[in-house]
Amino acid sequence: MSSAYDALSCTACGQTADIIDGVPFFGGYEPEDFIGLIEVVATGMMNQSPIDIGFARHLYTLLGNYHHAEDKAEFIRSHPDDMVRAPWFSDHRYHEWMQADTLLAGKDLAGKKILNVGAGFGFDSVPLVDAGAEVTCIDYAPTIVAMGKQGLPAARWIGGFSHALPFKDESFDIVCSNAAMHHMRSTPVALREMLRVLKPGGFLYTCGDPTRPDSSGEELEFEVFNRHEGVLSGVNEGIIRFGDFYDTLHAFGDAIDLGLIATVSENSGIAGAAPIGNGAFGDCWVPCWPQNIDILREQSGGGICVAVTKRASIPIRAECQSPYTLPAGVLAAWLADPETAFTRLMAWAPDRLVNLPFPGDRQNWFNLLNGWMTPEAPFEIRRGFNRARWLLRQPATHELKFAARKVAGSGHLNVLVNGKQVATSAISNEWVQVQAPLTSHAGDAPFLVELRLANESDDMGFDARCFEVRDRILT
Incomplete structure (x- = not known):
């Protein structure tokens, strides 16, 4: 130093x-x-x-x-x-x-x-x-x-x-x-x-x-x-x-x-x-x-x-970090290689966030920050905003299937695995089946699936940037 x-x-x-x-x-x-x-x-x-x-x-x-x-x-x-x-x-x-x-x-x-x-x-x-x-x-x-x-x-x-x-x-x-x-x-x-x-x-x-x-x-x-x-x-x-x-x-x-x-x-x-x-x-x-x-x-x-x-000097004990498992320099090195950054980060994922129930019957911070709005009864469908993510682990999985529709208008929904696009599908306000290969993912480490609406207009309102998903299946 x-x-x-x-x-x-x-x-x-x-x-x-x-x-x-x-x-x-x-x-x-x-x-x-x-x-x-x-x-x-x-x-x-x-x-x-x-x-x-x-x-x-x-x-x-x-x-x-x-x-x-x-x-x-x-x-x-x-x-x-x-x-x-x-x-x-x-x-x-x-x-x-x-x-x-x-x-x-x-x-x-x-x-x-x-x-x-x-x-x-x-x-x-x-x-x-x-x-x-x-x-x-x-x-x-x-x-x-x-x-x-x-x-x-x-x-x-x-x-x-x-x-x-x-x-x-x-x-x-x-x-x-x-x-x-x-x-x-x-x-x-x-x-x-x-x-x-x-x-x-x-x-x-x-x-x-x-x-x-x-x-x-x-x-x-x-x-x-x-x-x-x-x-x-x-x-x-x-x-x-x-x-x-x-x-x-x-x-x-x-x-x-x-x-x-x-x-x-x-x-x-x-x-x-x-x-x-x-x-x-x-x-x-x-x-x-x-x-x-x-x-x-x-x-x-x-x-x-x-x-x-x-007003005066105050004796306050300095805080020290708890033992950490990911040095900042390691994260910076990951960011320098976009091809593998997501894969490396996913290997560090806490088990409590992997394979969360979907659609689920309640909200949590992981789902909220990853684009999923609060589920509503009867808890068969979940709405995502612009891009929404799942953190999954299923070693023998080869394909992801789900049904999707756009809340308003039409567009394209891209599917990415650990940051790499693997599929795209045209969607409208009618349900369509989406299939995405998972062959790019190997091993038993968690992987991140991202559903991302293509930005086809700069003036879309909130609902036009929302989509809904149901019937998620890993095969």
Whole structure:
């Protein structure tokens, strides 16, 4: 490991780093990471491009101008750049921009050491770099950090995990996470790790994360995500219990100052709420009074931002990863060979995810993230979105048969085994029989079957990208 990264060595467990495309990657993958890695491998086999810094800067300029416009409707109507009329511009992009702008208002970032946890491709780090900060970006996927380094070389890029940050205690002036906490394995562990690496007097903030009542279970998440294009396409995210944020931070008592921005409805009963921005999204600073916290525990159903000032040094034990079975460098080597990447990953599949009942009578995270919507009674048919997958093991299998139909319109359904196309079939709203040879699969290792609609139109609605399957048979 080069001396430039010596300061990043884990002093708690002596962990070393693989160097991947010039980026040090600390730690490796555990069995519970398998579901997310399917999409990492799938996207890693596609052509990807680093972020366009010029585009990012232009977008942030437009968002700032939109924010300060007295007549926002007129701004969108008359601005010469069509980007401002895209649905996402004044919705989630402006929403996230406004939250971050509120949290950082009045702060001088020049020369500050900032850690962006779950930085993705670095899009949201661009304004931090432009403000003169020394930004470190960390993410868990080799493909993401490699693209991030290419697109934003002014930042320092690290591969690693939010539940075991590979940094010394009290290393950063600011630690942030923008719309990323709900993608992480454990919100409480990630928050404690972020607070551990924050200097006394430093500032920690998160924004853009959805929350749910403390009493709710994963059934609520399945209901919300049942027609969520991103989640059905493999974006591994959840909806965080309010208490996972509040209780974790409140436990540090007077060692921190805690501020909350939450989505507040008109009749919520929240006292002392102060709207941020133009109030369009219902975001308000909420005093951490007991009655407000009780209401948020019961009613929380929007988004949350936290703003934490670390008043003093806090003894927090550094988290170390459990023994992992897939080093990041090995995964990166697999991704470099698309012909065999899926096959190698499938050999690492946990047994609990292999040969799940189909159609099944309930939802689970594996099926949801792999494109299958919640099954409905009488549980004979299951609906998939755009592409849906099965993880199977049947050593003597030579052929896969099933019936399929498109929910709306007509098109073609491709069948892939471990990433390689083996069959295609024209489908419409009438049931057709589909047969796919499995001769490319050999041995008793699990194999991944993907059913993928051909993209024959860019303007298809949600239902036009759905198909239904029944009567699956392996022979």
